[in-house]
Amino acid sequence: MSAHLLILPILLPLLAGAVLLLFSGARLAWKRPLNLIACVLLLGVTLALLIKAAGGETQVYVLGDWAPPFGIVLVLDRFSALLLVVTAVLAVPVTLAMSAGTDRSGQNFHALLQFQLMGLNGAFLTGDLFNLFVFFEVLLIASYALLVFGGGRARVAASMHYVFLNLVGSAVFIIAVGLLYGLTGTLNMADMAQRLATLPAEDVALARAAGLLLLLVFAMKAALLPLGMWLPAAYASAAAPIAALFAIMSKVGIYAIFRVHGLLFGDHAGALAGLGQTLIGWLALGTLVLGVCGMLGARSLRSLLAWQVMVSVGTLLAGWSLGTAAAWQGALFYLVHSTWLTAAMFLVAGVVVSRRGIAEDGFMISQRIASPAVGLAFLAGAVALIGLPPLSGFVGKALLLQAAGTAEALFWILLLVAGLAALLAFTRAGSTLFWRGEPATPRSSAVPMPMAPVWMLLPLSLLLVLAGDPVLTYLEATAEALKTPQALIDAVLGARAGGS
Numbered sequence: 001m002s003a004h005l006l007i008l009p010i011l012l013p014l015l016a017g018a019v020l021l022l023f024s025g026a027r028l029a030w031k032r033p034l035n036l037i038a039c040v041l042l043l044g045v046t047l048a049l050l051i052k053a054a055g056g057e058t059q060v061y062v063l064g065d066w067a068p069p070f071g072i073v074l075v076l077d078r079f080s081a082l083l084l085v086v087t088a089v090l091a092v093p094v095t096l097a098m099s100a101g102t103d104r105s106g107q108n109f110h111a112l113l114q115f116q117l118m119g120l121n122g123a124f125l126t127g128d129l130f131n132l133f134v135f136f137e138v139l140l141i142a143s144y145a146l147l148v149f150g151g152g153r154a155r156v157a158a159s160m161h162y163v164f165l166n167l168v169g170s171a172v173f174i175i176a177v178g179l180l181y182g183l184t185g186t187l188n189m190a191d192m193a194q195r196l197a198t199l200p201a202e203d204v205a206l207a208r209a210a211g212l213l214l215l216l217v218f219a220m221k222a223a224l225l226p227l228g229m230w231l232p233a234a235y236a237s238a239a240a241p242i243a244a245l246f247a248i249m250s251k252v253g254i255y256a257i258f259r260v261h262g263l264l265f266g267d268h269a270g271a272l273a274g275l276g277q278t279l280i281g282w283l284a285l286g287t288l289v290l291g292v293c294g295m296l297g298a299r300s301l302r303s304l305l306a307w308q309v310m311v312s313v314g315t316l317l318a319g320w321s322l323g324t325a326a327a328w329q330g331a332l333f334y335l336v337h338s339t340w341l342t343a344a345m346f347l348v349a350g351v352v353v354s355r356r357g358i359a360e361d362g363f364m365i366s367q368r369i370a371s372p373a374v375g376l377a378f379l380a381g382a383v384a385l386i387g388l389p390p391l392s393g394f395v396g397k398a399l400l401l402q403a404a405g406t407a408e409a410l411f412w413i414l415l416l417v418a419g420l421a422a423l424l425a426f427t428r429a430g431s432t433l434f435w436r437g438e439p440a441t442p443r444s445s446a447v448p449m450p451m452a453p454v455w456m457l458l459p460l461s462l463l464l465v466l467a468g469d470p471v472l473t474y475l476e477a478t479a480e481a482l483k484t485p486q487a488l489i490d491a492v493l494g495a496r497a498g499g500s
Contacts, residue, residue, distance in 0.1 A: 005052075006061040006076050008045045009084055009121035012038060017114030032099040035110035039091040042117065046084040053081035054474060056481075058491035060127070068127075068492050069191035075127035077488055078478040079332075083124045083255055086336055087248050089460070090343055091117055093453030097241040097347055100450045105239075106149045116142040116245065123252055127492055129180065130187045132256065133173050136221070140166050143249060146242050147234060154237040161230045165220060173217045179210035180264075190492035193263045193485070197270045204271045211265055215257065215276045222253030223313050224280070225287040232294060235306035240350025240449065243302065244343035250309060251339055254316050258328070262482045263489070274323070281321025288314030288414050295425040301349045301361035301433065304425055305342060308385060311418050312338040318411055319400045328479035329472065330399030337384070337392040337464060344457035345381040347449070348374065352433055354449040363432045375434040377454050382426035384461040387419045392464040399472075 016038035020031055052059060059076040062068070095113065103109045119139025126132050147159045181187055183203050184195040199207055220227035231250065235243050257280070265275040291314055294307030312334070319331035352361045355369050369375070380391075387393035397415060404411045464471055481487065 004061075005045065005048060006059055006074050006125070007063075009042060009049070009088075009125065010074075010118055012042050012045065013114040013118040013121065017111045017118065020111035020114060021108065028099075028103060031110045032095075032103070035113060036092070036095050036099070038114060039088070039095050039117075042121075043085075043088040043092060046081070046088040049076055050081040050085050052076070053078045056477060058488050060492055060495035062495055068495055069186050069188035072131060073127040073188065073492060073495060074125040075190075075488065075492055076125065077481060078474060079255075079259065079482060080124045082332070082336070082474075082478065083251070084121055086251075086339055087117065087120050087124075089340065090245060090248055090457075093347065093456040094241050094245045094343070096456075097244065097350065097449060097453040098239075100448055102239050102241055102350075102449075109146070109149060112142045112145050112149075113245070115139075116146065120248065120252065124255060127189055128187050129177050129189050129192065129260070132189075132260070133170070133177055136173070136252070137170060139249075139252070140170070143246070146245070147238055149239055149242055154233075158230075158233040158237045162234045165227070165230050169217045169220045172213055176210045176213035176217065179206060179213070183207050183210070188492065189260065189263050190489040193266075193269070193489055194493075196264055196272055197268055199270070199272070201271070207272060208275060211272060211275045214260060215280065218253045218256040218260070219280065219283065219317075220253070221250070222257065222317065223250045223287075223310060224253075224317060225283050225290055225314075228287065228310060228313065231310060232303065232306040235309060235346075236300065236303040240302070240346050240353065241453075243305070243349075244346040247309065247339050247343040247346065250313055251335060254313070254320075254335065257317065258320060258482055263485050266483070266485060268484075268486065277321055277323060280317055284314045284317035284321060285410065285414055286314070287311075288318060288418055290314075292414075292418050292421040295421055298425060298429075299363050301352060301363075301429055302346065304429055305345050305349060308345075308422065309338075309342055311422070312342065315397075315400065315415060315418070318414075319403070322404060322408065322411075324403055325476070325479040325483045327400065327403035328482060329475045330396060330403050332475045332478060333392070333399055333464070333472070334396030337396045337461065340457050340460045341381055341384045341393065344454055345378075345385065347454045347457070348377050348381055350449040351377075351451060351454065356433070361433070363429060367438060368432075368434050368436060373451055375430075377451065377458060378430060378434065380458050380461070382422075382430065384458075386422040386426060388423075390462075390465060392461040395465055395468065 053076055061074040063072045116139055119135050122135030144163055148155045184192045186192050223231040265272050267273055291307050291310035295304055298304035298307055316331050316335055319327045349361050351374055384391040384393045387397045
């Protein structure tokens, strides 16, 4: 069974989603526990894979008994295992939050969640460029339906922009894959990495164009300026638990940039080394500025959090563009922190909407929520996202600033300004939602939102700090492996048919 553990993060949600879809007409009382059980099992599987990956050996699963580079392979290393766990941890509280009643507003949420998890996990595990495209499409199709879950004009309008841009991105993706296949004769990323490094001089220009197209697609999916303007409206209009799940969506594009660029266009890639890295760095800083402006101008808590996601995207890719293992270690820590804490705050926003009557989470009406528990959760999440000590946001930013050094003065300034802007924005939000005005009266038709899922995610910020030594050791090894991927390449191309 342990030999086949690597495929379970894909098979488990696939089977659970199929069963839930097969019994789509069944009562929610049956769907909810089945979905939750599948998510808990997935969490157990991913934790087991994380333990396996922590040893440093790359695990390769050969599908169909076709040895690489001709067959499809799944690849588990520290980086993919980390993202699997981040996603699985997120799935459990999201399921609990939706099961409190939000899932009554539409059909097949529980099946769609499982298919979304399947697409995410497949994207993190695949060692094949075409199957990365396939899993992107699986998770995007599920996300289209989840975005409009519950209906409403704002959600439909936001989804149209989201769908259109991603369809264009998918077309560009397949063109880039076709160009790279034509140049190298392979789709296996490890094999492609070796062939690109020894590409004839006359083919380098075409390979550079294909690589830039890939970066364009990943930048759009990560919501990088100027291709990320779909994100604020989409995240702010989605149901709170779904927006919480989408906290991992932009990270898929960031994962792809780390993984694909590190393999195909890293320091070992000859004439293609460092392709687009400087450009991505400048666009990341622009995204950071845009996110700061959006936070300061936000008119609701969900909108504020959506712009905070943009800030995190800019921060992560600016850290990536620094190109050092230390910067990548800080970026990976910040990735984990920002995903879990942003999701927790979207769930807090859902609680605010359910308890604040017609004002929902808007800042234009002063109606306060007289609940110390909700206020404390908001305060804890805000402190973490702002980057104040002693929570994980401070550690992530400190690692990035330390790695940047004094030579990157602009990055220092923008990251510190982003923290100050977040402090101002969240202070304004907190005073409006929890301090000023008369106590809010919930609408009788409001769907209740429990606090338990919030408290499942918020303590993870403190846990990342308390477990700082093993976490940072793991991330340091992950960053080093991403910078020098030869061990992964050798493991994939050395895998034999009939097992890993």
